[in-house]
Amino acid sequence: MQDALIRKLESFEELTEADREALSALTLRIRKVPARTDLISEGDPPNSVHLILDGYACRYKVLPDGQRQIMAYLVPGDFCDLNVFILDQMDHNIGTISACQVVDIPRQAIVEITDDHPRVTQALMWCALVDEAVLREWLVNVGGRPANLRIAHLICELLLRLEAVGRVTGNSFSFPFTQIDIADTMGLSNVHVHRTLRDLRSLGLIALKRRTLTILDVPRLKALCGYNPNYLHLKNTRWGARRRIPWPSVGRRGSG
Secondary structure (H helix, E strand, C coil), X not given: CCHHHHHHHHCCCCCCHHHHHHHHHHCCCCXXXXXXXXXXCCCCCXXXXXXXXXXXXXEEEECCCCCEEXXXXXXXXXXXXXXXXXXXXXXXXXXXXXXXXXXXXEHHHHHHXXXXXXXXXXXXXHHHHHHHHHHHHHHHHHHHCCHHHXXXXXXXXXXXXXXXXXXXXCCEEECCCCHHHHHHXXXXXXXXXXXXXXXXXXXXXXXXXXXXXXECCHHHHHHHHCCCHHHHCCCCCCCCCCCCXXXXXXXXXCCC
16 A cells, blocks of 8 residues: 555656655554545644545535535545645545545654655655646636536546556546535536436446446547646656656755
């Protein structure tokens, strides 16, 4: 399970063996969390950083009328709240969608590893930047794409993010999301989600069986929604590598 974090960070930055050992030391105490359980709630003080090693979680807010808006999916290798631990209280909720394996990392451990391992620091900076890029893309998705294209785009994104951490087999991956989850993510009704998934199946683009989704024709699905993975900034994937830009040495330990 620990390899999910290392694989994700190495999709942004080449790590040394010492970096990998330090990261593995962060993930020694793993706890199992049931599905549909909050890891932390709005208003709680964020004392630790939560890392998903297996399963799916999400960021969400609940409006006064009880309506839920999901703002991000968290997959294996994702930090739920890497930066928010500096806040006094959470301004959103983080909850599991499926059963998860989670590590609670004390904030001091994050400070120490970023002080001692500059490549890890750079990879974590990439993670934070990509989280923001994904949020921008989701805003475009909800505000600018028709319903069928929103869901097709989300499926393409999940394929690539999960493939980066070794959770895809033959274009198939775990898909524990209910129609309500997708509706609360995409700003659609349950009926609209059901119809869109049915249409994607009838077009021969996806198959969904026993909480496993298979993309039957990746190029066609990608073409349908105009999927461009550049916002994920992943290297060495079948979807295209990004050009590596060296980071400045300012602030690194031992730099002049």
